[in-house]
Amino acid sequence: MLETRKANGEVITGSVRLIHAAGMHARPAVKLTKLAKKFQAQISVRASDAAEWINAKSVSKIMALRAARDSIIEIKASGEDAKAAVAALVALVSADFPDTDQ
Amino acid sequence: MNMRADIAAKAYRGRTASIGFAHGPFVRVDAAPHGGRAIGAPHDEESALRTALASAGQQIATLARTAGGEAAQILEFQVALLDDEDFLDPIHTAILGGTPADTAWTVALNALIAEYDSAPDEYLRARSSDFADLRDRVLRTLDGGEGKVLEIPSGAVVCAEDLPPSQFLEIDWSGGGGLALLRGSPTSHVAMLARAQGVPMVVQLGSVSAAAETALLDGEEATLELDPTSERVGLFQKRRELHRKNRASARAILRRPAPSWAGEKIALLINIQRAEDLDHPDAQYAEGIGLMRTEFLLAGQTGLPDEETQYQVYDSVLRWAGNRPVTIRTFDAGGDKPVPGFTEDGEANPFLGVRGLRLCLKHPDIFSVQLRALARAAVRGNLKVMFPMVTTPEELDAGRCLFAAATEKLQSDGIPAMLPPTGIMVEVPAAALTIERFEASFFSIGSNDLTQYVTACDRSNGSLATLIDPLHPAVLELVGRTVDYGKRAGISVSLCGDMAGDPRCIPALLSCGLRELSVNPSALAQIKQTIDGLSRGGSRD
Numbered sequence: 001m002l003e004t005r006k007a008n009g010e011v012i013t014g015s016v017r018l019i020h021a022a023g024m025h026a027r028p029a030v031k032l033t034k035l036a037k038k039f040q041a042q043i044s045v046r047a048s049d050a051a052e053w054i055n056a057k058s059v060s061k062i063m064a065l066r067a068a069r070d071s072i073i074e075i076k077a078s079g080e081d082a083k084a085a086v087a088a089l090v091a092l093v094s095a096d097f098p099d100t101d102q
Numbered sequence: 103m104n105m106r107a108d109i110a111a112k113a114y115r116g117r118t119a120s121i122g123f124a125h126g127p128f129v130r131v132d133a134a135p136h137g138g139r140a141i142g143a144p145h146d147e148e149s150a151l152r153t154a155l156a157s158a159g160q161q162i163a164t165l166a167r168t169a170g171g172e173a174a175q176i177l178e179f180q181v182a183l184l185d186d187e188d189f190l191d192p193i194h195t196a197i198l199g200g201t202p203a204d205t206a207w208t209v210a211l212n213a214l215i216a217e218y219d220s221a222p223d224e225y226l227r228a229r230s231s232d233f234a235d236l237r238d239r240v241l242r243t244l245d246g247g248e249g250k251v252l253e254i255p256s257g258a259v260v261c262a263e264d265l266p267p268s269q270f271l272e273i274d275w276s277g278g279g280g281l282a283l284l285r286g287s288p289t290s291h292v293a294m295l296a297r298a299q300g301v302p303m304v305v306q307l308g309s310v311s312a313a314a315e316t317a318l319l320d321g322e323e324a325t326l327e328l329d330p331t332s333e334r335v336g337l338f339q340k341r342r343e344l345h346r347k348n349r350a351s352a353r354a355i356l357r358r359p360a361p362s363w364a365g366e367k368i369a370l371l372i373n374i375q376r377a378e379d380l381d382h383p384d385a386q387y388a389e390g391i392g393l394m395r396t397e398f399l400l401a402g403q404t405g406l407p408d409e410e411t412q413y414q415v416y417d418s419v420l421r422w423a424g425n426r427p428v429t430i431r432t433f434d435a436g437g438d439k440p441v442p443g444f445t446e447d448g449e450a451n452p453f454l455g456v457r458g459l460r461l462c463l464k465h466p467d468i469f470s471v472q473l474r475a476l477a478r479a480a481v482r483g484n485l486k487v488m489f490p491m492v493t494t495p496e497e498l499d500a501g502r503c504l505f506a507a508a509t510e511k512l513q514s515d516g517i518p519a520m521l522p523p524t525g526i527m528v529e530v531p532a533a534a535l536t537i538e539r540f541e542a543s544f545f546s547i548g549s550n551d552l553t554q555y556v557t558a559c560d561r562s563n564g565s566l567a568t569l570i571d572p573l574h575p576a577v578l579e580l581v582g583r584t585v586d587y588g589k590r591a592g593i594s595v596s597l598c599g600d601m602a603g604d605p606r607c608i609p610a611l612l613s614c615g616l617r618e619l620s621v622n623p624s625a626l627a628q629i630k631q632t633i634d635g636l637s638r639g640g641s642r643d
Contacts, residue, residue, distance in 0.1 A: 026179040033182055058188035059179065060214070066221070 013076040014086040016093040018047075024067035028097045033059045035092055041079030043089070047071050056089065112314065112328035114307045116282070117567070119293035121321045122302030123342040124280030125335065126257035128317035128328060131265065139204060139245055147203040148194055154203075154243040159184040161239065180236045189214075204244050211237035219448060232442070254279070259317035259326070261310055265292050275301045280319035282307055282326045287564040297603075298379055300624045306564055352627030356387040361633040363612050368633055371427075371620040373598055377418050382623035390426035390484075392620020393546065393598040394419060396472070397434055400441045406468055412475035420483030427484045429546065429620075431527065432472055432501075434490040436461045438562050444468060453560060458491025458527075463500055473508040480522035488546055492526040495539045527598075531555050534580035537587045545584055546620075549599025553577050572601040578610055585615040596620055605632040612636065 036043050036056040044053035047067035054061040077085045196206040215233045256277030264285050270292050286305035296303035302321035314328035318338045361368045371392030399407045435441045436457025449455035462469035489501045512519035529548035554561040556577050559570035588595035596618035601607040603625035
């Protein structure tokens, strides 16, 4: 389920299955954007095989993904802390958005 | 002695929604959220929006902290949206391009709301009310109010086009005052609130254009007078004094034994919206609570109330009642009582939509929380529970099934609980016509909705006021059938609609065989007096 790889030295990508029962709704969307904002890196996500990548730091865009349960969320990031960002976001989604104090 | 000649030019007549008198400062409350806002240069507009967004964000964050739970998460979403550059950047760009801040904000939010409204997913559709809430909060803040609450001086005559229930509840009526609405209806939700709290209210005043310092509001004559002369004030005070004397004699009547009619005792109970309504001085004379509404637990909060909150409210009412019966009605949301996150959005005919028990059965998770609180409260007093808007016996059974399951779960967890007697509101004509099919512990006739559905008149539509007649023979026919069946089957029948509090309707209701009526605390004395008068009149021949 968790697969991160270094693509070309700069862009880090990962993908993870969305297991949240309600899909990407308000609570998960807020958690995802909050976490994304902790990183300097530019982070984009897309659901399953959507053509467009969207900004992982925009809650309105994440909600608009309307990603359903079991869809695959792809994440890519570039910048200094890109690797940590992708790892953290993949961990968040694969752990089903736990209520933890990060 | 031409009294008419000196009637002030600024006098208006409407319809009575709640009887009473008010003389005080005249305050206009305008519905338009951003009336007199001056538009600045693009740069000022842009920074005005930034300030408003920051302030709204703080307000919401504070609300979220106090609300907790699901509500907090939903509010967190609003906070996150206020911090979403992808969303806000185009708005700032539009403002710097010359669009006023409030326009740019409204356009962007409306576009978002429209997008969510058309979502195929019910959850996403329900979020559009979050955006509307956010839109209005920021607009209010932009208007200069720091999320301003209505500032109404004590004892004021408040005049508005119409007033939503939430605003009525924000006003402090403890120092008197009254409500004058240009539109509105005596059967609206606000009118029910005004009657319950004894706030004089006149509706359908037409256009009141003038500004004024003071006003007289006469809920009996249904008049509003602006800047009255001292002579007019004198006359007003005399009428008010007379009204007070009548009230005093009504109170003396309340202390007399229960009324009877045709040799049978008539039980008079009260309707309440919330525990505070029991503070009404006449409430103590009631034989019990015939209807406690619970929708108000859903309003005025940032989320649905949890089990403990509900239990505390129910328990406090049962403690007040002692041994007297208390009938609590489960959530009757929907229709003209929308609740964000619970009721359906965008129904073409909400009065014919998913409301009352229909809505609760659709949300067993929300309903079960209320049923658990009620099952726990049932061991604390003489509790009865009724379901609103029941159409078929299957719905009653489904509701009762959930109730029984909730009760059993509590008991198996060692929490004191019991299943109280469960009845139904009789307000859907289909139920009234097939009343013998319902295995209910009791029936309570909801005459407002019954009249609305029998006469096919929307009760919030003021222009149908003459047609929506609770004394229509078809309505009385259904009341009579229900009472007759109740007598045959040994099931108690009461009536808790506005009809019971209307002296004109009492003879018809008694003739139908009703022996239990539930009215607002403020109507208790008058109805007792009416019944006493009728029975004295009857014993003379």
